[in-house]
Amino acid sequence: MTFRGGIDKPENLARTGGGGGGRIAVGGGVGTLLLVGLFLLMGGDPSQLGGLIGSDTQQQPQQQSAPGELEHCKTSDDANRYADCRVEFTGISLNQVWNAQLPRQADIPYTKPNLVVFNAQTSTGCGVASSATGPFYCPADHTAYFDVSFFDSLERYGGQNAPFAQEYIVAHEFGHHIQSLEGTLGLSDYNDPGPDSMAVKIELQADCYAGIWGHFADKGEDAFLEPITQSQVEQAIDAARAVGDDNIQQRAGRDVNPESFTHGTSKQRQEAFLQGYRTGSMASCDYLDRNAYS
Template sequence: MQWKGRRASGNVEDRRGMGGGGMLMGGGLGGIVLLVIMTFLGGGDLGDVVNNISNTGGQSPAPYEETQQEKDLAEFVSVVLADTEEVWTEEFKKEGMVYKEPTLVLYSGSVQSACGTAGASVGPFYCPGDQKLYIDLSFYDELQSKFQAPGDFAMAYVIAHEVGHHVQTLLGTSDKLNSMRQNLSKTEFNKYQVRFELQADYLAGVWANHAQGMGVVEEGDLEEALNAASAVGDDTIQKRSQGYVVPESFTHGTSEQRKSWFYKGYKAGNLQEGDTFNSREF
């Protein structure tokens, strides 16, 4: 992806080295539930996430020194965020709406959001309570080594997916999903959560379509994004972590589904064809 020397977003908040201590805020367990819903990675267990969040409180901030790699990554994600701002401002305008730009928070170790205090192991996430994206840049090393999904466009896909959750918040989809939780069993709710996450993948694909139109997509970039989408499928993660698959516990979709919906968004390039909730493909 061609990104060096291009416009970077001004909506970036750098909290690296600050630590994220403090108690949960913004609704207690409800905030945790939203955090889990918004987490980029699939296959996680709520108990693990709760323990991770709870144990980060009260830690003293560690001294932070930015490496050249981190400096480049920070610039890169700022450029990608700027691209998403242009894309969604244009798409919302077509629908007679105004796009409200989110803030991207860079952090190291742990961070406090309106959804609670989270550690880096939660992965990149979006919090609807404050309409901010949270990313520990060390995740990109994990994306390349643990998930075998290298490349700058794989990293861009992560940003675009989280921005997709912001789009869902602005459109009211996030509120609708959260309201379902009170009336459904965990297994039934998981099915809707999968559709929710796949829609964010679709929206990431819409961004990729526009990035192609901007002339910044290079040869092999699309394959990098598709590989990343596949690498974070629930089935792939469960096979790697526990050796077997439990479909009723899926929260983000299979590798094939994540690739498929990202590619649908890439081909369509608009909001209209991304209704995963009423799709008959499930």
């Protein structure tokens, strides 16, 4: 259990910008099953995605996330029980924390991202996503996408599929939304990987921003989380390690090749999360050397 019991879903916090609670307007060009343009993944090698998703250009029936799909998520007790409700409530908590911290630390007003929980496949502003995509953030439609079946793969990569591990993943994707508001997200380029690449710096900063959320999420009278325990912090650390480039390459039976890194090593990701968690400070996550934080 991570959420304080008995909190009703606050409608004004749950509803996101653009209206329509998660519904995405899909433009033309239906049929492509590849993500296009800039999008930010949870981990792994984006060049593997084509093979995972397939390049089938046949138009297929799509399970579109629709408003109301999360209607069974009414209270924080549901968030403690169901993974999809946990994603939604974590998003609400993230909105609360960043609404306070982004103006205070970066002098930027916060606007909420959209949040979509989908099954199997969904159309996005970045193309069509499937379960194989994993959680990601699409800057084109300011939306974080989650297929909760991804959480099961944490165990395959040596992490625990535990509540706070799932919440760290949601917080990481919201970290990309913060970068989008800061105007730095476009610096990431998965086509130009490597240990010192902008892609890695942006991903590690998103881990650090996830830690900042953890720092504040259990504080204050209106906090959504129960006091975070050491074992919950360990769950997030395990998850951060699981999605490290070196760990994913090793477990896929490949040689560890730093030149192909896009997200950073297990050790770097763990340290970045802890950095944000301990300090709560965006300045401590300034891997881009912007010196833009108070």
